[in-house]
Amino acid sequence: MVAQRVRTRFAPSPTGYLHVGGLRTALYNYLFAKKMKGDFIIRIEDTDQSRKVEDAQQNLIKTLEWAGIIADESPEHGGSFGSYVQSERLHIYREYCDRLLEDKHAYYCFSTSEELEENRQLQLKQGFQPKYNRKWLPEEMGGAMPSSEIRKKMEAGSPYVVRMKVPDYISVWFEDMIRGPVEFDSSTIDDQVLMKSDGFPTYHFASVIDDHLMEFTHIIRGEEWLPSMPKHLLLYEFFGWEPPRFAHLPLLLNPDRSKLSKRQGDVAVEDYIRKGYSCDAIVNFVAMLGWNEGEGTEQEVYALQELIDKFSLERVGKAGAVFNVEKLNWLEKQYIKHRPSADIINTIRPVLAAELAKRETLLSVDVITGDHYLEQVIELMRERVGFEHEFVTFSSYFFFEPESYEEEAVKKRWIPETNDLLREFTAELEVLEPFTAETIESALKAFVAPKGLKAAVLIHPLRILASGVSFGPSLYHMLEVLGREAVLRRITKGIDLISVAE
Ligand code: GLU
Numbered sequence: 001m002v003a004q005r006v007r008t009r010f011a012p013s014p015t016g017y018l019h020v021g022g023l024r025t026a027l028y029n030y031l032f033a034k035k036m037k038g039d040f041i042i043r044i045e046d047t048d049q050s051r052k053v054e055d056a057q058q059n060l061i062k063t064l065e066w067a068g069i070i071a072d073e074s075p076e077h078g079g080s081f082g083s084y085v086q087s088e089r090l091h092i093y094r095e096y097c098d099r100l101l102e103d104k105h106a107y108y109c110f111s112t113s114e115e116l117e118e119n120r121q122l123q124l125k126q127g128f129q130p131k132y133n134r135k136w137l138p139e140e141m142g143g144a145m146p147s148s149e150i151r152k153k154m155e156a157g158s159p160y161v162v163r164m165k166v167p168d169y170i171s172v173w174f175e176d177m178i179r180g181p182v183e184f185d186s187s188t189i190d191d192q193v194l195m196k197s198d199g200f201p202t203y204h205f206a207s208v209i210d211d212h213l214m215e216f217t218h219i220i221r222g223e224e225w226l227p228s229m230p231k232h233l234l235l236y237e238f239f240g241w242e243p244p245r246f247a248h249l250p251l252l253l254n255p256d257r258s259k260l261s262k263r264q265g266d267v268a269v270e271d272y273i274r275k276g277y278s279c280d281a282i283v284n285f286v287a288m289l290g291w292n293e294g295e296g297t298e299q300e301v302y303a304l305q306e307l308i309d310k311f312s313l314e315r316v317g318k319a320g321a322v323f324n325v326e327k328l329n330w331l332e333k334q335y336i337k338h339r340p341s342a343d344i345i346n347t348i349r350p351v352l353a354a355e356l357a358k359r360e361t362l363l364s365v366d367v368i369t370g371d372h373y374l375e376q377v378i379e380l381m382r383e384r385v386g387f388e389h390e391f392v393t394f395s396s397y398f399f400f401e402p403e404s405y406e407e408e409a410v411k412k413r414w415i416p417e418t419n420d421l422l423r424e425f426t427a428e429l430e431v432l433e434p435f436t437a438e439t440i441e442s443a444l445k446a447f448v449a450p451k452g453l454k455a456a457v458l459i460h461p462l463r464i465l466a467s468g469v470s471f472g473p474s475l476y477h478m479l480e481v482l483g484r485e486a487v488l489r490r491i492t493k494g495i496d497l498i499s500v501a502e
Contacts, residue, residue, distance in 0.1 A: 006038025007216045010064075010071075011207060013045045014056035017268035018063045020323065021222060021252050021260065024286045028249060029220045030069045031287070031311035038217070042074035043210060044085045047200045057085075063269050067279050068304050081214045086206050093201040096209050096239070097162055097194055105238040106194055107143075108160045109136040110153045131190045132163065141165055162195035164205075164234065172230040177218075177247035177313045184230040192231045204228055208235040211244060220247045220313070247313050250290045253320040260323050272328075276387035278347075280339075281332040283307070289321040301334050329386060336385060341378045344388055345371060348378075351392045352399060361400050363486055368399050376481045380473035395472070398481065401490065402468025409470035410498060413460040419495045421453075422461060426491050435484045437476035444476075465494035 010026035012018070018026075026042075033040040042064070044057050061076055073079030083089055100106035109132070111119075120130040137143025138150060153160065172184045194205040201209075211219060226248045236243040252260040260267060266275075272282055280303065287307050293299060294315055302310070336344070352369060367373050377398045378391060385394050392399065425447050432439055448455055463475050466487055472478060479487050 004215075004217055006033055006036035006218060007041065007214070008033040008038065008218050008220060009041040009043050009211070009214065009216050010069075011043045011045050011210075011221075012060050013048065013051065013203075014053060014060065015048075015051045016053050016056055017270050018060050019267050020269055020272075020286060020289075021267075022060075023064070023067060023069075023269050023282070024252070024289050025221055025249060026064055026069050027067070027283060027286055027307075028247075028291070028311070028313075028316070029218075031307050032218060032220060032313060033072075034308045035311050039072040040069075041079065041214065041216075042071040042076075042084065043214070044075055045203060045207065046085060046087045047196075047203060047206050049087070049198065049200060059270070063273070066273065067269070067283050079214075086210065087200070089206070089210070090199065090201070092213070093195070093206055093209055094199075097201070097205070100164065100194070100238055101162065103238065104141050104165070106162050106164050107136060107138055107141055108150055108154070109163045109191075109193075110150075110158050110160045111135055129188065134191060136163075137165065137191075159197040161193045161197050163191040164194050164231070164238070166191055166231075166234060172233050174229060174233055174243070174246060176226075177245055178250075178316050179226075179248060179318055182226070182229065186230065186234075189230050189234075204231050205235070208232050212236070212239070212241045216244050218245050218247065220249065223248045223251050247316070249316060250318055251320040252289060253322045255322055255324055257320065257322065265323075265325060276389045277328065277332055278335055278339075278388060280304075281328060281335045284335075285328045285331050287311075288327075289323065291316045301331065301338075333386060336388060337382055341375045342371075344378050344391065345374045347388045348374065348391045351389045355392055355396070355399065359400055362489065363399065367483075373398075373481070380477055380481065384473065395467075397467040397469070397472075398478075401493075402466075405464050405468050405494065405498065406470050409460070409464050413464060413470070414498065415457070418457070418461050419499050421458060422465070422491055422495055425458060425462075426488060429484065429488060429491075432484075435480065437474065437480045440479050441476045462491070465491050465498075 008029040010022075010029050012022055012026075030040045032038075042061060044060075046052050046057075057075065061071075061074060064071070071077055073081070073084065075084045082092075097106065101108075111132075115135075116132070119133050123130045123133075134143055136145050136150070138145050138147055140147065166186055166189045168186065170186045172186060172189075174182060176182050192204055193202050195201055229246065233243060254260055254264045256264075258264070266272060269282070283304055284300075284302050284307075287302065288300070291311065292315060293310050349369065352374075356365065356369075361368065374391075377395065381391055381395050385391055425444070428443055428447060429435070429440070432443055444458055445455055448458060459475055460470065462479070463472060464470055466475075466479060466482060482490075
């Protein structure tokens, strides 16, 4: 027997942004397909026209591509199974619906929404789980509705839906790749609507038909779709199709173990991109939401290719996965620590260009936008920033003059002699050759020692004048990178300002 080529799909509804849960579903489908040397496909499920959002399809695909999840077939990239947008496949669903009607697995239903609601309320009052009462189930299918009545409604052009007839008293069973065997009792299953009155199929109907026609071998999706399984399996049975394999992913939880919600933080992938998280960290983080490599490994940082190599559905847990932003922040820092500076430069150059368009700098633009300067800033700040853009925003003193000085720090670090000491030391810096971290450090130590002072007496004020803030990388290295001219200018200007304030 020739093994079938693995095909998986991510099937988002274009109703807005890409949810982090959606990214995880897409990623697991992608990892699994690539690991198995198969294909990953994106299909757009837009059968609920009232929820459709302009541009959502393009945004979803763009965000996935940003994360490195590139589909082999998609509405954008084309494919061999016709359109990958469900609203462009209506004729196909109609054809299959007719087949079910003919085979008496489905029937027309003319119940109005008021009637359905009345029926629902009644059943709730009686303590039953609400289900369609099968008012329109035809006589020849075991119901009470004569075919003449159905024909009359049809001829009058009354709106209708098509419902599947769920067989009574059978049990529906399947083996979930994550959960193991799952069984459902058909008496709890409603006669699901397959075609809506607007002529569009429901999600359940369209997705089963497409999953079959597009030859998917594995359906990997969120746990919220598990209760829909019996309806889907029955459809496979009605059509005589062999179902693909299924894997339902665990829920994403807030740290308090409630279901991940907008109220407790951002859930749109775009929000995280906007904040400056890198695709490597997000993908790594999302991959770990429910999957781990197994006992005996301490590894937490994975590149996409490594995830592809190591991913397996057997290692996806059943229990809800906690979405812990602290972990994401930690991962982001790990990535920044190890990313080649050339890559960081590529990210921060546009950030710097945008800042330079807004503010003037007294430094040489050619120097501060050059590779050499940026590399030095990156090496000094790698361990200190949380996001790549912070190389520019958090340590803006490498690019712009400080606009103010931390008030508390000035109060704490200035003694009456500070400005005189700074003036005297500045004279030494003016002639120091070469102007490097080592020479500045030795000069400073040699300057304070004979005076019986500690180095800190100058270290803190120098840092504050050069950067505006009381924290940062090694002072001596920072001064070297800034260069003699900028350092002297900043000290002189700062002394004047601070003495005026005194
Ligand atoms: N369109 C469904 C969703 O938005 C897809 C569910 C499935 O993967 O079957 O989640």
